[in-house]
Amino acid sequence: MTAAVVLALYAVVAVVTLPRLLIRGELAERAPRLAIAVWLAACTSAVASVILSALAAAVPATVIGHGLAEFFEACAAMLSHGAPLTSPGTRAALLGAAVIAARITYCGAAILVRARRERRQHAGMLNIIGxxxxxxxxxxxxxxxxxxxxxxxxxxxxxxxxxxxxxxxxxxxxxxxxxxxxxxxxxxxxxxxxxxxxxxxxxxxxxxxxxxxxxxxxxxxxxxxxxxxxxxxxxxxxxxxxxxxxxxxxxxxxxxxxxxxxxxxxxxxxxAPLGHRERIAGLSAVVLLLAGPAAVAATPGLRSFLAHHCHNISIF
Incomplete structure (x- = not known):
């Protein structure tokens, strides 16, 4: 549950704070390609944090810690027998994550389809008068x-x-x-x-x-x-x-x-173009924005996984 709270808080802070941080400095003027990557990574990071927060709240870390095969078996059992995974709060969290993912997918597809249709019409006009x-x-x-x-x-x-x-x-x-x-x-x-x-x-x-x-x-x-x-x-x-x-x-x-x-x-x-260290710092920021939410969401399950297997090893 801690991971879910951290991810949710990060998403809120990121949406409000990151724009102020990213417009500072000269990254855009000196390295626009890298600046584009940072902005898109920031947007992806915020959305991923919300989705992963819901998943972290819905799936107990102890379930993941028992191994991948047991994880899927436990999920099937929970869904079919009404275990805690199907509690009202959990269902709401999973539904929220699905809605967010579906909305961003729908908006992206709608934009591409409309733009393609308009470009095709314009191309037809160019073929005639151009x-x-x-x-x-x-x-x-x-x-x-x-x-x-x-x-x-x-x-x-x-x-x-x-x-x-x-x-x-x-x-x-x-x-x-x-x-x-x-x-x-x-x-x-x-x-x-x-x-x-x-x-x-x-x-x-x-x-x-x-x-x-x-x-x-x-x-x-x-x-x-x-x-x-x-x-x-x-x-x-x-x-x-x-x-x-x-x-x-x-x-x-x-x-x-x-x-x-x-x-x-x-x-x-x-x-002046970015120096080697500045470019490495920018690329590191992109990696951190993209991988950070996933790392936070995976930490409780990884801890439970290690604790479970270390316990089994100590028995033998």
């Missing part, structure tokens, strides 16, 4: 608004409007299309879908609300960094300035948008 430019490796769309975006999916493609081609220099076009290709290769739409699923499943909670906005910003920083490996930061910054007011479809990832101007400053004044 034209593929082999030199640019992008679809050119006749439009009076300067915009560059990508349409993710199995047959992902980058899209640039004729207005953007007129307003951008060739070097800037190449740089911004490299940004969009980075989104496609990195499958950033799945990262955004995960953050959106957490937010939609648990609306109003600070951790998930902040994670959605931060992950959306971080994938743009990451794509900027990938593009900067092959193109001048000045060209990327100039393209972002011209595309700042450009709008992309909601289900696509656009180079412009509301974060464009702040990203210009970052392009022109890049922060």
């Amino acid at each position: 034209r593929h430019d082999g030199e640019l490796d992008a679809v050119v769309l006749d439009h009076d608004e300067a915009a560059v975006y990508c349409l993710p999916g199995r047959k992902g493609r980058a899209v640039i409007t004729t207005a953007a081609l007129r307003s951008l220099a060739p070097e800037q076009v190449a740089a911004v299309l490299a940004h969009e290709q980075a989104h496609l290769r990195g499958r950033h739409h799945l990262v955004l879908a995960a953050a959106e699923a957490f937010h939609r499943a648990f609306p109003g909670l600070p951790l998930f609300t902040r994670a959605r906005s931060e992950v959306a910003r971080l994938v743009e920083l990451l794509a900027d960094d990938v593009a900067a490996r092959r193109h001048s930061r000045i060209h990327i910054a100039a393209a972002l300035v011209r595309l700042a007011t450009g709008r992309a479809p909601a289900f696509a990832l656009g180079a412009g948008g509301e974060t464009a101007l702040t990203r210009v400053k970052r392009m022109l004044n890049p922060a």
Whole structure:
């Protein structure tokens, strides 16, 4: 029961406190990929803690301690004979865990299905009114608004409007299309879908609300960094300035948008990359967030398991 209480308290504290801790420092500016992993690990950690808390409260540690085979036999016996596992409190805990797991799964699936349908419709429209430019490796769309975006999916493609081609220099076009290709290769739409699923499943909670906005910003920083490996930061910054007011479809990832101007400053004044120790610390935080709740939930059962087997060994 102690593990269940610890996990439940951690989930409450994490939802409120982790957003304040994670926005501090320069991790996002210096290592956006690692920052994305930390935010998603924090969300997963909070949800897993609630589910594991319910399971820890429902399954006695002594049941686990008697061995894996006995554990399943005991579960079957409890379910069929009305043992303590089927008490009202236990049933409520298990039902709560199942509801939480089902809700996050449903929200994630609904987001992916809807986005796929909208992308398919947009792709059909591009096939009719757009034209593929082999030199640019992008679809050119006749439009009076300067915009560059990508349409993710199995047959992902980058899209640039004729207005953007007129307003951008060739070097800037190449740089911004490299940004969009980075989104496609990195499958950033799945990262955004995960953050959106957490937010939609648990609306109003600070951790998930902040994670959605931060992950959306971080994938743009990451794509900027990938593009900067092959193109001048000045060209990327100039393209972002011209595309700042450009709008992309909601289900696509656009180079412009509301974060464009702040990203210009970052392009022109890049922060120093993380050192080896700082990167190790960040990766350790991800591992701790993901493995910590499971370790806490498993501790009582492990103690009971060791106590049971040590007792048997002492008898012989």
